[in-house]
Amino acid sequence: MTERSASPATGIAVGSGIRRSFRRSRPIRAAAHVSIRQRSLWLIVLLATLALLVAASVAIGTRDVSWSDIWLALSGQVESIGQAAVTVRIPRTLLAVLAGAALAVAGTIMQGVTRNPLADPGILGVNMGASLAVVVGVVWFNIETAEAFIWVAIGGAACSAIFVYTIGSLGRGGPTPLKLALAGAATSIALSSLVIAFVLGRNDIAGGLRSWQIGGVGGATFERMEHVLPFLAVGFAISLLSARKLNALALGDDMAAGLGERVAFARTAAAFGAVLLCGATTAICGPIGFVGLVVPHLCRLLIGIDHRWLLPFSAITGACLLLLADILGRIIARPSELDVGIVTAFVGAPFFIWIVRRQRVRDL
Template sequence: MIASGITTSGRAIPSYRANGIKVLWLFAMVAGLGLLLTLSVAVGTRYVGWADIMAALGGKVDSIDQAAVAVRIPRTLLAGLAGASLGLAGAIMQGVTRNPLADPGILGVNLGASLAVVIGVAWFNIASADAYIWTAVLGAGVSAVFVYTIGSLGRGGATPLKLALAGVATSVAFSSMVLAVVLPRADIAGGIRSWQVGGVGGVTFSAIAHALPFLVAGFALCLISARKLNSLALGDELAAGLGERVAVARAVAAFGAILLCGATTAICGPIGFVGLVVPHICRLLVGVDHRWLLPFSALAGACLLLAADIVGRIIARPNELEVGIVTAFVGAPFFIWIVRRQRVRDL
């Protein structure tokens, strides 16, 4: 019988049993997502009864309580979509680079998108949602290529440590450039600084609709890359021997992740650490097979960002903490733990 996993005691797990465990985790993840979606609509800085919640879900807005729920609905949808996008993008970036430290925030992709949007607003007066998204996607792509190029220089090529250092240095540089662009412009400084924290509040269905084509395209490109990423995990030479076009496979998967990061950053601002934390947790649940890992990373990313948004609403009542602050509190210690692990050198 073919074994597809190993227990902590070193014994092989039969394939049918391993797949059964994965299916159970899938049902648990979907149930958790449903619960968090419900809580996100029901919980906020203002208490709302279930009668008003059901009325608002039905499209009725005749009171302040129902209006509060109506505002939470697009916010909940965006938190789920953004979390799924960032979780999936993180898994793709770790698979493409074979780097356990890869993450849209750590590799500077989010800050590249952020800098591009800030320059577009300050110097070219972009204002439409489509212009924001296209600009963010372009900035994310340029930043990803730049970081990978810098991390590939010298001996050993693009090692995890070199990519992480190049990404962190690029993020710091881009963050300083954002400040340099924003400081002379008092008319946009307040809005830009609020957006840069990273949050899902105040969104409308219209804004989500503008980003949806980019997100759908990004999800499709990432998910169809699962088998190719499994081949790339074996090494470039072996993958090429199996018939894979290595450069094309990497480019397609990376482009999907860039679409997800750019569109999400344009709407929410740069939200860090979701793409780092989620894939590592999912590997503990379903292993390294990208056919399972990618969908699980999307679901777990949605759960994480929804939970972070709910915590941000209730932890500082009557005020709120933006979701980007909450994820930073969770992700920063996790990043330190990953760096300190001696065994994590490649996937």
């Protein structure tokens, strides 16, 4: 009796599995057929938008400055109030670009790793975990150096991510999108309450910590950013190198393993890159929410779901979004300003509701 005739049921099962795998892989193949011309066109549009927003960020604020002042300030002259304003806005603009790109890439990674359309550093409690770790470090251990802030924030982000994923994995069905979203929301609320409890007991530092907790890019300096750049560089590198692994994970764990991918290692490596980006960004900017939720969905509408394209596009779009939020915050509340954390919350909350209604909390 031949092997083929000995196990017809197995052959039917294998054939059905291949057909199911093919149907699940069709979206990735369809995304791969998005023309290079379309992607290149969108890339040009996004880069042009980013350049315009960078120029607007330098020119717009509580005091508008002329292009001559901008040019003179860029050449090193600080002889007027306008030129001094430009020298302050340049590091702020750079920080907004880096933070927006980092949070958007982290959100894309988290959605790919968990296959959850609601995944986001803020919604899954990662940002709040980093925030609590920093607050505990300041209140109990009196940390002051930038390096200590970054390491503590990354450790808190990692612990929170592991906790949420563990809680969301309990019970039948494993880590479903709904359970992860609920676990992340509950964890964020609990950690936020702990942050308030710790801060209330220290009136001497409460004002600074509360301002930092809102999330913003004001007060940025090149000296502060020097410490965070290596962590962001490593996080971006790991995330971009995980693109092919995320494409394999999108086919399902069984299919990814059948293609020779080490599923556990792929998830851990990609998640580590996202944690680095979240922790480092939170350490210097505070917890900024919804950027990692909004941007990946917008980019998928433009260029498909291939992570080799999605991650770079998310970085550029995230930088544009956070820059735009920072500019709007300066315009809306003149002569004062709104921190970007407030503006992104106004944008992200309705988008979150729309995603829930549209996706019905399905897997990616």
